[in-house]
Amino acid sequence: MNYFIKAIVSLLKEKTNLQEDEIEKLIEIPPDLKMGDYAFPCYNLSKTLKKPPNIIATELSKTLQATINENLLESPFKKGGLSGITEIKAIGPYLNFFVDKAIFSEMVLKKVSKERDRYGSGNIGLGKPVVIDYSSPNIAKHLAVHHLRSALIGNAIYNVYKTLGYQCVGINHLGDWGTQFGQLIAAYKKWGNENAHESYTVTDLNNLYVKFHQEAEKNPVLEDEAREWFKKLEAGDTEAKEFWQRFKDISLKEFHKIYDMLGIHFDAFIGESFYNTMVEDTIARIKGKGLAKVSEQALIVDLEPYNMPPCLLRKKDDATLYATRDIAAAEYRKKTHDFDKMIYVVGSEQKLHFKQVFKVLELMGDDWANHCVHVDFGLMKFKDGKMSTRKGKVVLLEDLLIDAVERIGKIIEEKNPSLENKDVVANEVGIGAVIFADLCTKRNKDVVFDWDEVLNFEGETGPYVQYTHARLCSILRKYGKPVTTDINYELLSEDEAIILIKNLGRFPSVILKAAELYEPSLICNYLIDVCGNLNRFYNAHRVLSDDEELTKSRILLVDATRQVIKNGINILGMHAPEQM
RNA sequence: GCGCCCGUAGCUCAGCUGGAUAGAGCAACGGUUUCCUAAACCGUAGGUCAGACGUUCAAAUCGUCUCGGGCGCACCA
Incomplete structure (x- = not known):
């Protein structure tokens, strides 16, 4: 208040x-x-x-x-x-x-000036660990645009919580286990080129995967072979494990490249496979509590009393399922991090799955089960339907990022050819555009991927926010003197200034709200708002003038706005170049 | 069939723990540069807030139903 x-x-x-x-x-x-x-x-x-x-x-x-x-x-x-x-x-x-506008302005601007990079931060999370599970792609598939949402939303939430003092643990829960690895091994054994495996890429793995599904439609026996291989893998068979490790290494190499491009940070890459050794113990304890029962040859936890379909722990062929591994993972994470809260940033199509998993945890007596939250988000699809790796119907993330950076490069060439470090700036702005475009809509909405829309850089976009920031940096550069809060606050009395200052004062509460609702889009909208305010002020009033007192006052406003925009941009996981 | 989510301007979205004339951006049209980066700014035009009923002094916002779209509902993740 x-x-x-x-x-x-x-x-x-x-x-x-x-x-x-x-x-x-x-x-x-x-x-x-x-x-x-x-x-x-x-x-x-x-x-x-x-x-x-x-x-x-x-x-x-x-x-x-x-x-x-x-x-x-x-x-x-x-x-x-x-x-x-x-x-x-x-x-x-x-x-x-x-x-009194002057008093109000003084309070806000002095606070921003004093706290600098820390303006907007808080301490409500001090001493509270938060585990955040995001991105978590499947091994042996390319990262595609529909993988953006989890990664970006998760990364932004990580930053928001960190800003509020929480001790964040970002985990990439790789999909490195499951029947599909049996399929891949089967496919690799049949059609893979052993001599060339050193140079294998995710593309090659993906081709194998696609081929497997095509062939399996004609020849269902393949599915059995795949199941067999997965069982071997789960049992620790050396040959199977060797293939699996190979696939994993190839994938991780590519993933790291793209996470680096996007500037996404994880504290740990711990895939599903890691929990394989714990799964038996987990099942034993679920059984011990009398929660498990056999139904249609599968081992389940009956959730009928809670109006949910059963949670499957074990298939009829004895292999475990991802729910089992998620339960084991949750308990392991609680043990190792003693989290205050665990956030799963996973698509809304898995809503029921998490409801089931949380319910089973609760039934197991894990009183922290209600500290687990599924931060869901809408599907990304094309105008003509869902994206699917299986059908090869995707836009690869790398292609999109490269294209965005290239287009920004051309715009820089056009608008600011004398800019230094063009490549670096093109990267920061191009990637920023993609990040901002994705984070900008409320997460629960489905988004239709439109290449032109993501790569439009005018109006309510990342480049607009970055551009506004660069303009302010430019003014401060020209001013060249230290910024002071010892100014006449009465001079910041224009409507454009007042509206802006009021908005600057709102920043900390926006961060708080974004954390509370797990909603980075609030920060995007806020930044658009602040930039609009600033640009209107900029357009109506000159900052640098012969009037020394007035200049000093406006410079403080410029510097404070610059700071707020920068802090917001950084929380979203973007860079704020000083020139562009 | 059951459950969850969504439906606001031609398009993309804000606004939704009820409140003062429903806001932006894109696209269209018109304007602003001897001046701090025009990736900006200003103006014009564009709305039965999917529809109906209900609750309320007050509903885009809450409730019920209908329609339209998406997702999920036992051996994939």
């Missing part, structure tokens, strides 16, 4: 019968600057007071205004009357409060 809201709450508390938190909840920001800085709707009071809300607003405005004038409460500020509130006015059913 900021200072002014606190003041308003304390004023209203005396004159109404409402509780502090009730009042705070009701306080809102008027849609127009001219209507005031904060507003209190009087509809609720009209019920208890049995009077129309506009009458109540008028009466309250009179008594409160009188309080201000008498200066009954002590104010930490010399000017601006009571607590920096200058006027209280009724507009229709609303009680509107005007605050």
Whole structure:
């Protein structure tokens, strides 16, 4: 709660019968600057007071205004009357409060200036470990655009939580186990070129995978062979394991390359296979609790009482399933990290799966089961349907990234040919465009992948935000002197400045909300908003001028805005180049 | 069939723990550069907030139903 809201709450508390938190909840920001800085709707009071809300607003405005004038409460500020509130006015059913703009500006700008890179951060997470599971692609397949969402959302949430002081553990839960490895081994044994395996790439593995599915349709025996190989793998067969390790190495090499391009960080790459040794123990304990039973030759946990289909632990051929491994993994992670919260950033098509897994954990007596959250997100698809690795119907992530960087390179050549480090900047902006485009929509919506849309760099885009930041850096460079908070805050009185400053003050609460809702898009929208505010200010007022006092004031605003944009950009996992 | 998610301007989306005239961007049209990066800014045009009923002083926002789209529902992950 900021200072002014606190003041308003304390004023209203005396004159109404409402509780502090009730009042705070009701306080809102008027849609127009001219209507005031904060507003209190009087509809609720009209019920208890049995009077129309506009009458109540008028009466309250009179008594409160009188309080201000008498200066009954002590104010930490010399000017601006009571607590920096200058006027209280009724507009229709609303009680509107005007605050001293200079005081407000001073508070916000000094805070940003003082906290710098830490502005927006907090300490609510101090001493609380959070495990975040994101990206988690399957081995032996290319990373494609539909893999972006988990990786980017997860990475951003990681940064948000870290900003709030949480001790984050980012885990890439590689899909390196399961029947598909049996398929791959079977395919490799049949059609793979052993002599050339040294130079194998994910493309070769993927071709094998595609071929397997084509052939298996004609010849179902192949599926049995694949199952056989997977059973061998699970049993620790040397030959099977050797193939598996090979596939894994090939994949990881490519994954790392792309994660590096995207700037995505993980603290650990621990695949499903890692939990293979624990699975038996997990099943034994589930059985021990009397939760497991055999049904249709498979081992299940019946979730009928909870209106869910059963959770499958073991197939009829004895092989385990991913639910089993997820349960084992969750318990292992709890043991090793003692997390306060565990976040799974996985597509919404797995909603039921996680509901089942969390329920089984709960039934097992893991009282932390409700600290696990599935942060789901909508499907990415093409205009004409779902993306599918199996059908080879994908846009490879690498291709998209390279294309984005190239296009930005051309734009730089066109608009700023004398720029230094063009390649570096093209990378930061091109990749940033892709990141921002993906993070920008609320995660629960399905997104249709549109090449032109992702690679459009005007309007509400990553490059727009980065460009705004670069412009501000440019002004500061030209100014060339140290920025000071010792300025005349009265000079920042234009509407464009006030709106901007108000928004800068909101930043910490945006981060908090993004954490609470696991919603990086809030930060994207916020940045777009701030950049719009800034660009409007920039367009209407010159920062550098002969008027030294005015210049000093505006420079502080420029520097604070630059800082906020940079902090936001970084949390999203993007770079903020100083020139572009 | 059952469950979950989505449906706001031609397109992509904000707004959704109810509140003051429903906001941006793209696309279209018109304008702004002797001036801090025009990747910007301003203006014009564009809306039965899918539809119906209900709750409320007040509904894009909450509830029920209908329609349309997506996803999931036992041996893939």
